[in-house]
Amino acid sequence: MAVYKTFQPQDALAYAVAHTSLFEGLDPATLSCSEIGDGNLNLVFKVSHPSGTSAIVKQALPYARCVGESWPLTLDRARIEAEAMLIESELCPALVPTIYHYDAGMAVTIMEDLSDHVILRQAMVAGEHFPRLIDDMARFLADTLFFTSDLYLDQQQKKARVAQFINPELCKITEDLFFLDPYCDHERNNVYPGFETRAAALWHNEALKAEVAELKFRFLTEAQALLHGDVHAGSIFVRQDSTKVIDAEFAYYGPMGFDIGSFIGNMLLNFCGQWGLMAAEDQRNAYRSGLLESIDQLWSGFAERFSEHLSQSTRDPSLNNLRWQSRLLRGIWQDTLGYAGCELIRRTVGLAHVKDLDSIADEQRRLQAAEQALILGEALVLQRHELDNMADVLAMLVDKVRY
């Protein structure tokens, strides 16, 4: 295990040559490397050869890149990310990038280059459609959540995994940015000019804040399954025939609905954002209807596959109980709606916005889209116990969003 030092591009190149067989037989002088990271936390280098052979070298920095050295973070998150990705690869090999090498001391992971994919956020902002995306994500969520839970793992192994994925620093980011800031007048918030009154209404919605407290407490305490922890549209790479989930550094044991809700929340953010992104009304309506169908398909795909796992692969005889299993699924459903609502809210008034809203050129439309996101977010959080199925949810969405 090497002693940590922050990589320059030439270090990343040399490291990739030394620690993978990808570039064997190639003249190192013909390789190139550039830093391509646009994320908040890490360095990301792409090492490539003109023949097309390439790899990504991802290195954690000892602080949050987006803030600087004043926000220190331990390098342990590189271990968590690599170990979570290895588990995800075992369960869904096609749906995560291949890991070639991991080095705890350098906080470095060398993985498959996904340059032939695009970031889902960017593609969705452009209104593109990916035929495999929803089925792939339903499979990713059902498989990673079921097979890392007490439903499948030996209890001793599951408890060891809980300890392995204790992730205080990254969880702290979620706990603050997702559950705290958006519900008070916090200096970290990012409220659009002209949106201050609407945001303040949120900060004084006591019924909502009680529900968010419940969702936060569940996030803090419910060690149900190994979550990816950050399933937003910027953590997914897509191609017409491929889906890859990246950036697992937020992985930890938490409530299953959090991952599913994060993803649905991001589809709904795009649904709201299209109000200001897609000019032609017919095209927009058709695209938005497609998004709602996708949400329906995501949940039903997840539920069907998860239920199959429940009936075929539940190992603990106490939990091999049909009545209880349907109650479990109902709880995951309610959590999913609640966390989707929180994602809508925090991306509208919190620190970390999304391009689905921010890139709307027309200010009036942007504020209307943000208003839609808040209305939907609040309704999902508040009504999650009454919404019995996705048809109810979609009817509620259509009813709430009148423009």
Place this chain on the structure above:
Amino acid sequence: MAVYKTFQPQDALAYAVAHTSLFEGLDPATLSCSEIGDGNLNLVFKVSHPSGTSAIVKQALPYARCVGESWPLTLDRARIEAEAMLIESELCPALVPTIYHYDAGMAVTIMEDLSDHVILRQAMVAGEHFPRLIDDMARFLADTLFFTSDLYLDQQQKKARVAQFINPELCKITEDLFFLDPYCDHERNNVYPGFETRAAALWHNEALKAEVAELKFRFLTEAQALLHGDVHAGSIFVRQDSTKVIDAEFAYYGPMGFDIGSFIGNMLLNFCGQWGLMAAEDQRNAYRSGLLESIDQLWSGFAERFSEHLSQSTRDPSLNNLRWQSRLLRGIWQDTLGYAGCELIRRTVGLAHVKDLDSIADEQRRLQAAEQALILGEALVLQRHELDNMADVLAMLVDKVRY
């Protein structure tokens, strides 16, 4: 850190002299030591001097004492016990024995001798009353559960504690003996002759098994607070003016209601057992009424103190929300009833019985008392969502137990 070896009495004596200042200036030849353990897992030595100075030397064995070397257990449980007791001592110094010394390598803890106390189980079987017990236990439960939870601890510290108290082996014992065996025809069960048909009815109660699945899943996943994990009447030493909770080796992060429910379950086991223990009807009725009052007082004492902590000491601003806090308390209440019910059931048909039932001399009365315990246990598990307060619970108890 010394290399582990199993102590003989003379080793425990020498160890206590070497590692505490208790016996300083006393001639070692005047000290005596005997093994007094009657538990299932450990060696317990009492080292004493005729003057009255004494200490307990508790050593974990690398297997379950009650089964033998065929059931290996790691010595890590001695660390967990000592570390949990140190946390409990900080929070409730009067309510746990003083720890003089702890040694991970030898799996040994030297602690205060409680020979001037009696084991609560034994005292309750004899129908004795301890005026401080209920208030002390309400305080112990409220303080240890609140101050080790996300309500009070910094989130980073709480997550580190979850990892510190990952306790797979001891949890496995609870998961099996508490939640699995009693609900099927398991070879570990211990069913009274003549009680087989009644036990079989339990094994086929599908509604009950679904509720037990829910309670087990919450036990497996809900990392709410550092539990003692084994608050039965054999883990409590009492004197008229003192209460001491011992044997924290089952400590781990779990649902708060588990500890409270375990204790209430043990009071109810005594309630049932007195049907066959206390011959004089008037005296028995008065004692049983007192037990029900104690249960009422235990919950109201816990709830009052826990609510005070909630309003005065909740550190996370998101959780400092009155509406949600009352929902949290309601959840703890329902868990409490459910786990109390499980305790009644598993002590009646499972492996580990209690003297409150087993020591009833009259066979007919013993079966009737066991029947009471099962009826109450089933009702608590099944009805915990409908029972709004302790008055409802006690009314239900009196209604269910017609003899």
